[in-house]
Amino acid sequence: MTAAPQHELETDVQVRTDGFVRVALRGRLDAQTVVACWGDLERGLRDAKTKTLQVDASGLRFCDGAGRALLRYVNMGRLTPEATVSLLGLEADLEKIVLGFTSEDYEAFRPKPPIKSGSFPERIGDAVRHATQTFREAMVYVGAIVAGLPAGLFHPKRSRWAETLRVFELAGPNAVPIVSLMSLLLGFIIAFESAQRLAEFGAKLYVANTIMVVMVTDMGPVMTAILLAGRSGSAFAAEIGTMKVNEELNALQTFGLDPIPFLVIPRILAGVVLTPLLTFYSILMGVVGGVIVMLGQGFALPLILHQLAISVHLHDLGTGASKAAVFGAIVSAVGCWHGLRTQQGPSAVGLSTTRAVVTSLLLIILADACFSAISYSLK
Amino acid sequence: MMNAPPDIAIFVKDLSIGYGEKVILQNVNFQVRRGEILVILGESGSGKSTLLKAMIGLDTPQAGEVWIEGRNLVTAEGDERLGLLRKFGVTYQSGALFGSMTVLENVRLPLDEFTELSEPLKELAALAKLKLVGLGAAADKTPSELSGGMQKRAAIARAMALDPGILFLDEPSAGLDPVTSAGIDLLIEGLARHFGITFVIVTHELASIYSIADRVVMLGSQAKGIIAEGKPDELRDRAGDPWVRRFFNREPEPGHSVQLG
16 A cells, blocks of 8 residues: 555444444544544444444555554454444455454453462462572572682682772772761761750760760761662672673583682672771761861860770770671672572663662661670670 | 655665764765665674664764655754654664563554554554564563564564554574574565565675565775675675675685684
């Protein structure tokens, strides 16, 4: 069929009292004209008790995919379920194409309604089974890490120090600017907030103690770990996930190389070493922020430094460092774990990244709560 | 509007493409007749994909014109450009189906966005396109559940959703087994014959080229532009450029051998 210059379609619907309806289509049946034609047919056929529908398409000069869809829909009797439908006057080629898609095809190809999910107990059962399986896989993963760590640390041929250093640099020194800004602002916030409360008791000097204690024991390690989870944990998941999608992990395995020592152990080592270092830096910047606020409020620097020095003990710094090391291991291990579990598909890597960050945050808070409980009970 | 002969669907005129100082294609000229299957060939780095991108409006050439159905895509803007973009469909090497949608939703997308058809008609039109490419039964699957060949077919169905007169296909048979590849060739031939669709195809598959190409345009490396143009059999037997003859006879470069050690 060749394109007609006109863009019009004439739809003539004749309804007889004996239930015979004749529809004549003349002109161009395309995506534009079909819209009005559909309305005409719906209005014309809605109230007619149609027993026989005859569609005369001999006047059609052009018919595109939308037009063919309309002819098929009418010919299948979808507009007039009770009527016998006949389609007349179609050009031979067009008739072959239109009738090539049958009512049976339509029924067979239409998407089936989604199967309702099981009953409540079934869903609970599924969730428990899934959780158990995930837990088992997680334990196997942790076991593989524990088994691989000694070789990763002490076996000269298996240690991948170049990769560890590369990850260390990406996750560590490159994160210094953002850690500086965040910690400095954190120091400001803690100083301002605590100064208002302590002023009511005439104890504004103890702002220095508050900053030091809060930064060393909690805020420093936790905020650094949160930042690492968002910045590096997600990057580990995305990097390893993309490797999995690109079949690079399969390539490793066919060389006889296990992805755990090859990819995971270097990242965990880098995370365990760099998180305490970044945490100490974060504590330093937080304290600097607090000191700036206190200097602004008229306190002398030697007095502030004295208060800072007496407010924490060495074991507090040890606790902060231990926390940071554990948080670093969590962030690295969880990021790699979700990277290794990446499925196929375009959204899979994004999903793994999101899961890595969310799981890391949850486990960091959980681990922090455990540290607090243990610390309290020991005292 | 260009006063081109009515049987010309695409006219590429003095097209030069490059990035900064680097020239990729220079003064490329060719036409594609309505209903013709034209294959673009060339060695790696010869600018095939760049040419295709310029022809579908993804890249702006440094100079020259791309006339599609009598309108210049390079200078078209706003509604004119949108109207022109709907005159052709494109499939990409990876299929580029939207992974979050089912196959039917992928094919329905252009109908949902650009037509005001009723819901049943949109569904029916999309299902008919899927049947045409042999994927009716896969309508409610997601792209990740399809094989490579099925994804290419689904991509063709989506490109045809708005009944364009021209289809640009980038490596439609790449990575497919010969049987699936032959099926794609048959589909392309059938669409050209029954619906009069004009095809511009970038491919390296010799079997496909002999099977479907009405005409071949061959690009040379180092911005040489078109080094040969004609029917595949003619180029195989009578091409002046030795590289063209080697390509069609599947011969390696002279002196090429495995360097042991």
